[in-house]
Amino acid sequence: MKIFVKFNxxxxxxxxxxxxxxxxxxxxxxxxxxxxEILQKLTDEKEQNLHILFKDYGIDVVENEKIILVQKVxxxxxxxxxxxxEALNIxxxxxxxxxxxxxxxxxxNLFSEITYTxxxxxxxxxxxEYAKQLILTTNLSLTEIAFNLNYSSVAHLSTQFKNTTGITxxxxxxxxxxxxxxxxxxx
Amino acid sequence: xHIVLADDDEDDRLFFTDAxxxxxxxxxxxxxxxxxxxxxxxxxxxxxxxxxxxxxxNMPKKSGLECLKEIKNNKRMANIAIAIYSTSAxxxxxxxxxxxxxxxxxxxxxxxxxxxxxxxEVISINWQYHTNxxxxxxxxxxxx
Numbered sequence: 001m002k003i004f005v006k007f008n009x010x011x012x013x014x015x016x017x018x019x020x021x022x023x024x025x026x027x028x029x030x031x032x033x034x035x036x037e038i039l040q041k042l043t044d045e046k047e048q049n050l051h052i053l054f055k056d057y058g059i060d061v062v063e064n065e066k067i068i069l070v071q072k073v074x075x076x077x078x079x080x081x082x083x084x085x086e087a088l089n090i091x092x093x094x095x096x097x098x099x100x101x102x103x104x105x106x107x108x109n110l111f112s113e114i115t116y117t118x119x120x121x122x123x124x125x126x127x128x129e130y131a132k133q134l135i136l137t138t139n140l141s142l143t144e145i146a147f148n149l150n151y152s153s154v155a156h157l158s159t160q161f162k163n164t165t166g167i168t169x170x171x172x173x174x175x176x177x178x179x180x181x182x183x184x185x186x187x
Numbered sequence: 188x189h190i191v192l193a194d195d196d197e198d199d200r201l202f203f204t205d206a207x208x209x210x211x212x213x214x215x216x217x218x219x220x221x222x223x224x225x226x227x228x229x230x231x232x233x234x235x236x237x238x239x240x241x242x243x244x245n246m247p248k249k250s251g252l253e254c255l256k257e258i259k260n261n262k263r264m265a266n267i268a269i270a271i272y273s274t275s276a277x278x279x280x281x282x283x284x285x286x287x288x289x290x291x292x293x294x295x296x297x298x299x300x301x302x303x304x305x306x307x308e309v310i311s312i313n314w315q316y317h318t319n320x321x322x323x324x325x326x327x328x329x330x331x
Contacts, residue, residue, distance in 0.1 A: 166329025
């Protein structure tokens with residue numbers, strides 16, 4: 001006897017994905033064909049297991065080249081912001097283009113496409129994060145912090161801080177120190 | 188991204204979900220009518236916790252402030268980014284909620300266009316914190 005079957009590849013593939021992810025007890029959501037959102041943080045070990053389980057069915061986890069390049073842009077920016085000795089005198093756009101071997105226009109478009117923000121905004125966000133860290137962990141004055149972060153003046157830093165967070169540096173400092181007081185009382 | 192709103196005003200809830208529909212940002216939005224309903228959901232062991240929780244301050248039965256305190260005292264929920272979504276913009280309210288652990292304070296915008304702009308700003312900044320391993324303890328954002 002012979003029987004004939006016809007396959008619905010979409011259903012089959014999604015079913016395999018579901019079964020394997022459930023097997024590993026991973027919370028997930030299938031977004032579309034070939035795209036799965038993992039709704040929890042995976043340990044390295046679990047991620048490895050996932051790759052191995054998938055491999056048996058001919059499923060490979062693809063790393064997207066665009067995403068990798070964007071990550072490199074982010075890393076380079078963080079390097080500039082957090083190690084302020086480096087590349088201070090070069091324009092960021094020139095630095096990124098030279099370091100990554102792509103035109104700034106290309107990097108800039110790609111970055112916006114993947115991250116929902118621009119390179120310029122990302123740099124500001126990182127600088128303000130660094131300023132927050134310095135405010136909380138050092139005794140540097142705001143003037144010194146502005147100088148460290150290569151702002152032309154303390155007013156410029158304050159304005160950008162306020163524009164980015166909606167609050168002033170001193171309000172920020174006051175809120176975080178009050179939070180710490182409460183945390184200490186509760187301990 | 189999973190978004191939750193707790194607000195007792197039906198118009199405000201509609202306004203909110205409509206804005207997200209129009210933003211097309213790949214978000215799933217759920218709404219609750221008051222603090223009791225919200226906490227009942229969050230307290231379920233297998234509840235899918237939101238990436239951002241929008242909390243109205245003035246709600247019957249259980250206020251936004253009470254929810255905020257409960258959430259921040261619960262280890263399982265402590266990582267949720269909390270956006271206070273209120274008609275009040277008094278400096279005391281703002282500072283108090285920040286001190287209690289809120290991350291974002293939004294004064295409810297009066298028109299739809301402004302609301303869309305505010306929500307997309309919140310989601311994209313939260314996304315930056317989420318994807319760039321920034322220190323969430325230092326995440327404070329006030330939008331008026």
